[in-house]
Amino acid sequence: MQSTKERIARNFFKHRLGVIGLIALSIMYLLVIFADFIAPYNYITAHRNFVYAPPSKIRFFDEEGKWRGPFVYGMTKLRNPVTYRLEFTEDKSNVVPIKLFVRGEEYTFWGLFKTDLHLFGVEESSDVAMILLFGGDRFGRDLFSRVLVGGKVSMTVGLVGTLISVFIGAIVGALSGYYGGTIDILIQRFIELLRSFPRIPLWLALATILPPQWPSTWVYFGIVIVLSLIGWMGVARVVRGMVLSLREKEFILAAKVSGVSNMKIITRHLIPNTISYLIVVSTLSIPGMILGESAISFLGLGIKEPMTSWGLLLKQAQSLSELEAHPWLMIPGIFIIVAVLSFNFVGDALRDAVDPYRAVEKV
Numbered sequence: 001m002q003s004t005k006e007r008i009a010r011n012f013f014k015h016r017l018g019v020i021g022l023i024a025l026s027i028m029y030l031l032v033i034f035a036d037f038i039a040p041y042n043y044i045t046a047h048r049n050f051v052y053a054p055p056s057k058i059r060f061f062d063e064e065g066k067w068r069g070p071f072v073y074g075m076t077k078l079r080n081p082v083t084y085r086l087e088f089t090e091d092k093s094n095v096v097p098i099k100l101f102v103r104g105e106e107y108t109f110w111g112l113f114k115t116d117l118h119l120f121g122v123e124e125s126s127d128v129a130m131i132l133l134f135g136g137d138r139f140g141r142d143l144f145s146r147v148l149v150g151g152k153v154s155m156t157v158g159l160v161g162t163l164i165s166v167f168i169g170a171i172v173g174a175l176s177g178y179y180g181g182t183i184d185i186l187i188q189r190f191i192e193l194l195r196s197f198p199r200i201p202l203w204l205a206l207a208t209i210l211p212p213q214w215p216s217t218w219v220y221f222g223i224v225i226v227l228s229l230i231g232w233m234g235v236a237r238v239v240r241g242m243v244l245s246l247r248e249k250e251f252i253l254a255a256k257v258s259g260v261s262n263m264k265i266i267t268r269h270l271i272p273n274t275i276s277y278l279i280v281v282s283t284l285s286i287p288g289m290i291l292g293e294s295a296i297s298f299l300g301l302g303i304k305e306p307m308t309s310w311g312l313l314l315k316q317a318q319s320l321s322e323l324e325a326h327p328w329l330m331i332p333g334i335f336i337i338v339a340v341l342s343f344n345f346v347g348d349a350l351r352d353a354v355d356p357y358r359a360v361e362k363v
Contacts, residue, residue, distance in 0.1 A: 011353035018349020021342035028339060032151040039145035040121035040131055042105040044306050047130060047140035050075070052326050053088055055135040063092055070098040072122070074129045085325070096122050096129040135328040137316060146308050147332055153309035155339065157224055157293045158286040164228035165289075166282050169235025170274065174266045176236065177243030184240070191233045202230055203292055207301040216307035223302050227292050235281055242274050276354040284347035287340040294336055310336050 012018055031038060041047075056072045074094030077086045102121040108114050122131050134143035176187040194202075206226040210219060246252060247270070255265050290310075296302035297311030298318070305312075313332040317323050323330060 008350075008353045012349050015345075015349035015352060017345040018353075021345030021349070024338060024342040025346065028151065028335075028342070029155065031148055032155050034119075035145075035148035035152055036107040036109055037117065038119045039142070039148045040102075040104060040118050041142040041145045042107060043141065043145045043149040043308060045105060045141060047136065047142075049077070050130055050132060050136040050140040051138060053130075053132050053136035053140070054326075055328055056130070056132045057090070058098065058131075058133075062095060068095060068097070072096050072098065072129070072131050094129065096131075098131060099123055134331050135326070137313075137329070143313070143328065143331060146313060147310070147335060150308040150310050150313050150332065151335065153220060153303055153307065154290055154293055154311065154336070157220070157227065157309075158289040158339075158343075161224045161227040161231065161289040161293075162282050162285045164224065165231035165285065166235055166278055168228065169232035170239050170271055170278060172232065173236035173239030174243050174270050174274075177240035178247055178262065178266055178270060180244075187236070188240070191236060194230075195233055199230060200292075200295060203227070203296055204299065204301055206230075207296050210301075216304065219303060220307065223293055223296060226296075227289050230292075231285055231289065235278070235285075238277065238281070239271075239274050242277065243270050246270055246273055280347060280351045280354060283343060283350055287343045290336065290339055290343075 053075060058070055058072060060067065060070060062068050062071075073090035073092055074096055075088045076091050077088055079085070080087050098120055099122070100120050102118055102123055103116050104118045104121050106114055106116040120131075122129055130142075132142050132144065134147060137143055137146070172187060176184045203226060206229065207223070210222040210226075214222065252265060252269060255269060293302060293309060294311030294314065297309050298315050300315065303309040303312050310332040314330075314336075317329040317333070
């Protein structure tokens with residue numbers, strides 16, 4: 001006989017899209033955790049000679065076909081005589097090798113210690129030699145470094161916001177379902193009132209409450225709270241329904257007869273029996289949190305400079321003319337899409353894996 005955990009794990013790993021999503025999320029969170037180390041430059045450092053520079057082309061052979069190892073060519077700027085735009089061209093005479101574990105700009109790793117060691121980069125960045133994997137933005141900042149650091153905000157907002165909203169929803173739903181009566185009616189009518197408002201306008205209305213003079217860290221936690229205050233209602237309603245069924249079970253009635261307090265019954269017996277649902281709904285709720293933060297920051301009401309997030313980075317791509325001239329500014333949007341799809345794949349796989357009525361596989 002297989003244990004419940006073994007059954008869930010076996011069913012999950014049979015879900016191909018779920019496994020792909022899990023691998024993608026693992027890679028993305030590794031990139032986020034070690035963002036400052038992997039990023040070749042500080043995400044706020046401006047390089048005026050690389051304003052809107054296109055993504056660097058990594059090469060291994062020079063013009064003569066000789067193996068050089070990974071390198072990039074130096075860049076020169078020339079004004080196009082037709083469009084009058086400054087365009088970047090490669091200087092084939094300037095070969096800039098890419099090195100591993102190079103010394104560069106100093107950073108503080110998760111607030112623990114300072115170091116200037118980076119995973120890769122060019123040994124000596126200059127006015128003509130830089131490695132910009134995703135190109136540069138309007139201030140010449142490395143977009144690759146900014147996407148990695150921005151992921152620290154966008155990906156953690158989703159996790160923290162979901163944990164808070166699921167916690168609130170589980171407690172409120174359990175109280176509503178267990179006590180019933182007037183308490184249940186008041187809680188459910190309050191939830192229905194909040195759910196009657198469109199989600200995004202409600203997010204924006206709450207986000208405008210955040211004082212504009214707040215530092216970036218405070219704004220971050222403010223956004224987490226705003227997203228959490230909206231995301232708990234669906235969880236509460238489902239948990240309430242589950243508790244309404246569970247509270248009549250024999251083990252709950254036995255606990256009441258034994259004199260166990262109501263709060264202990266809720267926290268030790270009822271909520272633990274909803275864990276499978278809470279895990280699944282948490283995974284499926286994170287994409288909504290990520291999209292919520294991205295939307296708020298994109299509209300200028302969320303994360304602000306000098307902190308960055310994927311939504312804030314996408315704000316530069318809202319002009320069609322800018323997007324046409326500099327299509328690499330849409331790269332943060334690709335990360336949002338991959339993260340959202342991956343969480344949805346994992347959530348769907350978990351939902352199928354924990355379903356006790358899952359259809360038996362055909363032989």
